[in-house]
Amino acid sequence: MNNMSQADPNKKYTIWTWILSIAIPVVVAILFRVRIPNAEPLIYLPPIYATINAVTSILLVLAVINIKRGNKFLHEVFMKSCIVLSVIFLGMYVAYHMTSDPTPFGGEGAIKYVYYIILVSHIVLSITVIPLVLITYVRAITGKFPQHKKIAKITFPIWLYVAVTGVVVYLMISPYY
Template sequence: MSAENMLQPQITKNDKLARLVIGVVSFVIFTAIVLLSKIKIEANLGFDVHVFALINALINSFVSILLIAGLIAVKRRNYLLHKKIMLGAIILSVLFLVSYICHHLFAGETRFGDLNHDGLVSDAEKSAAGSLRIFYYIILGTHIPLAGIILPFILFTAYRGLTAEFPRHKKIARITWPVWLYVSVTGVLVYLLISPYY
């Protein structure tokens, strides 16, 4: 039985409206993240604000697991389970976005190697961090741009699935899935590397 017979469209196809909505949502979220990364709110929340970073890492871990489970489900032709898993990954990604913004608003920027938390990384601190510092910046340097561009791909992939345009869904998913997985896995790795400096 084909995917077309397994799942009916969940939303009405309207490519013009979809492009507009996905473009606006992606632009607004990207702009908000860029602007909010320059702002730090000084507030005592009554808990360690770096808990948001831990939440981010946990969410990214669950998203990675769901992405792999979603791939397994679709390879086994369990399209309904695939749909549920992937929508779960999208919902978790929305929660991640909220937590990510909260972390950056309340914690500000953390510099890799900044042992004394003065916002500067001295030569001695760089030396103490060693080659791990280079590895961190390589991972971060690939994670950030890919995280910045993946959102519209995720939304278009979901749109093609929800309109039951399965050949087009599959075509874009071949790009979206590996990039999304890379972003979620490296998000956890970035947390593990930077968290000693919180």
Template sequence: MEATKKYNRIIVILSVIIPLAVAGLFGVKLDIDLPVFLPPIYAGINALTAVVLITSFWAIKMKNIVLHRRLMKTAIFLSALFLIFYVLYHMTSDSTSYGGEGIVKKVYFFVLISHILLSIIVIPFVLITFVRGLTNDIERHKKIARITFPLWLYVTISGVIVYWMISPFYTV
């Protein structure tokens, strides 16, 4: 029980600090040219994370717990890597405006806004689900994983859709 309290404090702290840090770092502009254009890289990481999440879901349905755990650790690593590249891009580049019009623009902003909001909301869900799995609190892990999985999958897939929709408007 004491370990759970410790993890809960860490989860709360990370769930607050991560979005605040990302928002704060958007205001920081570094005058450096990166050797690569990051948006297709972090969109690819998001796509890979979606594949890993789906494969992990399949693994647990096949009762392959070892593979499921490895894949979930990989998904968390990929999400952290995505976040680093995403923040680095926005610290070194100006934001790109979406140039589409009409219904496509409305769809873009719906996907973008839902992606951003759910990417914040999913943080504590991912962390709680992960901790419950690590601590073998399996029944509670399964219960929250039913919520976490579709949220996290939506965030990864919608991130790729946002990239795909805005990519024609990037200036490199």
């Protein structure tokens, strides 16, 4: 046997999980500073990607309901849909910020602090959820269901929080666009 057939098949997933977990936030941070010259601002995107976050949060809840009912097929469909929606969201989010100036929050007083607390927690947890989603997904596709279930109990509430607070942040800043 060659070395590839003897290698742990999960090792490649672990490597890709690490690469993506580091690369995605780094690339997004870099692209956040890039402005496409003379590009038409994509001002129509924020309500679309806020809607994507809302749909993602609903599908996450439906996925949990279905797995608790024993419907693995629908659970899988909903979870894969959430991953696809998250990728679409990320593409739109980056595209918007590459074509548009940042929108400062215009609220004053306590609401300003509430907004920034939600925003910062959303950003930090959106970075944290990347490896959690990837690890959870890999454990499912490799048939490691006890380990999948264990990490999913951590991943789900964080991912749900990120999806819901994405909508909340949009609703709070939308009057200032």
